Amino acid sequence: MSLKKILLLILMLSLITLTFISCKENEDGDDTRNSSGAITLNVYNWGEYISDGSFDSLDVNKAFEEYYFKKYGKRLVVNYTTYATNEDMYSKLKNSAVVYDIVVPSDYMIEKMISEDMLLAFDVNADIENYGNIDDAFKGLYYDPDSRYSVPYTYGMVGIIYNTNLVDPEDYENQSWDLLWNPKYSGKILQFNNPRDAFGSAMYYKGIDINSTNPADWEYALEILKLQKPLVQGYVNDEIFNKMTTASAAVAPYFAGDFIIMADQEEALDFYYPKEGTNYFVDAMCIPKNAAHPDIAKEYINFMLTEEPAVANAIAVGYSSPNLLVQNSDIYFEEMGESAIEILYGASPDIINAEYNKKYGTACYKSFTAEMQEHVNMLWESLKTENATELWIHITSIVIVVAVTGFGIYTIYIRKLRSRHYRVRDKQKRITK
Numbered sequence: 287m288s289l290k291k292i293l294l295l296i297l298m299l300s301l302i303t304l305t306f307i308s309c310k311e312n313e314d315g316d317d318t319r320n321s322s323g324a325i326t327l328n329v330y331n332w333g334e335y336i337s338d339g340s341f342d343s344l345d346v347n348k349a350f351e352e353y354y355f356k357k358y359g360k361r362l363v364v365n366y367t368t369y370a371t372n373e374d375m376y377s378k379l380k381n382s383a384v385v386y387d388i389v390v391p392s393d394y395m396i397e398k399m400i401s402e403d404m405l406l407a408f409d410v411n412a413d414i415e416n417y418g419n420i421d422d423a424f425k426g427l428y429y430d431p432d433s434r435y436s437v438p439y440t441y442g443m444v445g446i447i448y449n450t451n452l453v454d455p456e457d458y459e460n461q462s463w464d465l466l467w468n469p470k471y472s473g474k475i476l477q478f479n480n481p482r483d484a485f486g487s488a489m490y491y492k493g494i495d496i497n498s499t500n501p502a503d504w505e506y507a508l509e510i511l512k513l514q515k516p517l518v519q520g521y522v523n524d525e526i527f528n529k530m531t532t533a534s535a536a537v538a539p540y541f542a543g544d545f546i547i548m549a550d551q552e553e554a555l556d557f558y559y560p561k562e563g564t565n566y567f568v569d570a571m572c573i574p575k576n577a578a579h580p581d582i583a584k585e586y587i588n589f590m591l592t593e594e595p596a597v598a599n600a601i602a603v604g605y606s607s608p609n610l611l612v613q614n615s616d617i618y619f620e621e622m623g624e625s626a627i628e629i630l631y632g633a634s635p636d637i638i639n640a641e642y643n644k645k646y647g648t649a650c651y652k653s654f655t656a657e658m659q660e661h662v663n664m665l666w667e668s669l670k671t672e673n674a675t676e677l678w679i680h681i682t683s684i685v686i687v688v689a690v691t692g693f694g695i696y697t698i699y700i701r702k703l704r705s706r707h708y709r710v711r712d713k714q715k716r717i718t719k
Contacts, residue, residue, distance in 0.1 A: 324361035327582050330375060330386040332569070333368040333524045334547070335440075337595070337602035344598035350589050354582070362582070370523040371480040379404060379574060386574050387583040393568045394482070394651035396436050397429040401653060405435045406573040406580055413584045416591035424608035427568060428650070436570035437587050440605035442542045443635055444483065444565040447526075451554045452536035461558040463491035465537055467510075472517040476529060476538035479521035481666035482651055483565065484511060487539050490563045495646045499654075501661055508665045512672065521670070530555060543605030546626045559633055563642030563649050566635040568608070606630040 329347070339345030347364040354362045369375040372395040378384055380402075391399060399405050410417045410433050417437065424438040446465055448458050452474065458465055466475055466487060478484040488510035489496045494503050519535055526544070529535040531551040545557045571590065573583045589595060593611040597618050600607040604626070612618050619627060639649040654662065 324363045325579065325582065326363050326365050327388070327579055327586060328365045328367070328386045329388040329586070330367055330369060330378075331388070331390045333370060334527070334544070335368070335390065335603055336366070337598035343602055344594060346590070346595045346598060349595060350586060353589055354585065364586075372482070373480060385576055385578050387577040387579050388586055389572050389574055390439055390569050391572060392651070393427065393429040393570070394653050396570060396572060398653035399572070400430065400435050404575055406575045406577060407434045408573065408580075408584060410434070410437060414588050414591070416588050419591045419596070419609050419611050421608050421610055421613070424568065428648075428652070429568075430570070436572045437591070438568055438570045438608040439590070440543065440600075440603060441566075441568040441608055442605045442630070443559055443567070443633070443638065444486070444539055445542050445545065445557050445559045447530055447538050447540055447545050447548065447555055447557050449530070449533055449536045449552075449554050450556050452533065458556075458558065461561050463487060463539075463560045463562055466539060467491075467514050467517065468537075469517060471536050473519050474536035475514070475517050476520055476522050476526055476535045477511075477514065477518050478539060479523050481662050483539070484521070484666070484669075485662065486565055486651070488514075490560060490565075490642065490649070493562065493642075493645070496565070496649070497646070497652045499658055501658075504662055504665055508669060511669050515669065515672065541605065542629050543603055546604035546622070546629065549626075557629060559638045563639045566639060566650050569605075604630075 337343045337346045339348065347366050351362050351364060354360065369378065372392050375389060375391060376395060376399065379386065379389070379399075396405070408414075414437060420438055424441065425433050430436045446458070446461075446463070448465065453465070453471065457468055457470065465471075466477070468475075478487065485504065485507050486496050488494075488507040489498075489503070492507070492510055494507055498504065520529070522529065522538070526535075526538055526540055527548060530538055531548050533552070533554070542557065542559075545555065549555050549557070571587045573580050573587075577583055590599070591609060591611075593615070596607065596609045596612050597615050600609070600612045600618055601621050607613060607618075613631075622630070635649070636643065642649050
């Protein structure tokens with residue numbers, strides 16, 4: 287190959303590599319302008335957590351792009367990516383160079399990120415014109431007492447989803463967490479695929495403080511989860527939608543808002559809040575401290591609090607809304623239906639968690655110290671990997687047995703083949719003689 291061709295090949299490979307890197311960085315939240323010169327606003331949110339234009343709904347991100355251009359005459363593109371758990375989001379922001387302009391953590395994670403100086407402080411009343419649309423009950427909460435870092439997006443509680451065609455009435459009528467430990471439904475039970483909620487289910491069930499700093503409490507909860515593990519079909523996040531709506535699973539702990547969405551697809555599904563107590567949470571919009579476009583991020587938050595996108599999001603997501611415009615919307619109430627509204631707003635967290643709160647002060651998750659979080663993560667990994675070695679040994683043993691058996695059969699076959707060959711050869715020799 288000539289030198290000219292080699293140089294040309296190197297140039298082409300370099301261009302391809304640069305293009306790939308550029309695309310990858312933009313996908314992961316890089317602060318770049320796209321090929322048309324539009325500003326990129328990087329939004330990092332939960333999966334299935336915004337009105338995206340499907341089923342003739344409002345495409346909220348597209349609507350914001352149009353709103354921003356109309357107001358400022360500047361082209362903007364929302365680069366919207368998703369995560370499955372608070373811990374995934376935190377790890378991404380903490381351990382990589384990725385830059386996001388908006389994130390939507392849960393209360394305890396907001397508390398943690400504030401303590402680690404990961405979020406931008408701003409004046410919600412001065413910077414967010416529509417902040418007055420938020421119900422006063424959701425301002426100044428424990429995780430952000432001065433409302434300097436967050437604007438509430440949704441709230442709700444965790445409950446038990448079950449299929450009435452697969453679960454016997456006597457097993458769910460007492461409305462307890464114990465349904466998740468019922469051996470009758472072995473192989474049909476799902477569990478959260480994140481440590482805080484999975485451990486939470488065991489701790490509410492057994493009356494343990496879900497914010498305990500005593501390692502022994504968490505180790506006891508681990509033993510409860512180990513008892514459940516043989517019954518569990520899988521540890522899931524968003525996969526729960528498919529599993530529960532197709533009846534491939536019968537029971538699962540999950541959020542009330544997600545149940546509302548699932549129930550629209552499968553009428554046999556029903557729901558209750560466990561009597562022992564359950565997690566009450568608030569998810570809120572925040573701006574990371576290293577955001578590339580903090581002013582545009584504030585504009586995005588402000589837009590999300592206006593009536594049309596707020597109502598569209600509440601309908602699409604299914605969770606309870608802290609926005610008064612949503613709570614007073616006839617369109618919202620008509621679209622959601624009476625039974626959904628009863629689940630979302632009829633059950634007071636203070637009543638559901640009355641006994642639990644009396645004992646421990648709150649059923650809400652709070653932030654851990656780094657040491658406590660490390661301990662919980664270690665216990666979670668031990669649960670997820672338990673029996674993995676034994677399973678590998680069993681698989682290896684089976685492979686060895688199959689291999690030995692196969693080799694034995696092959697050897698016998700070869701011997702018979704050779705024996706036949708020799709018999710035929712000897713017979714021919716006798717005939718020749």
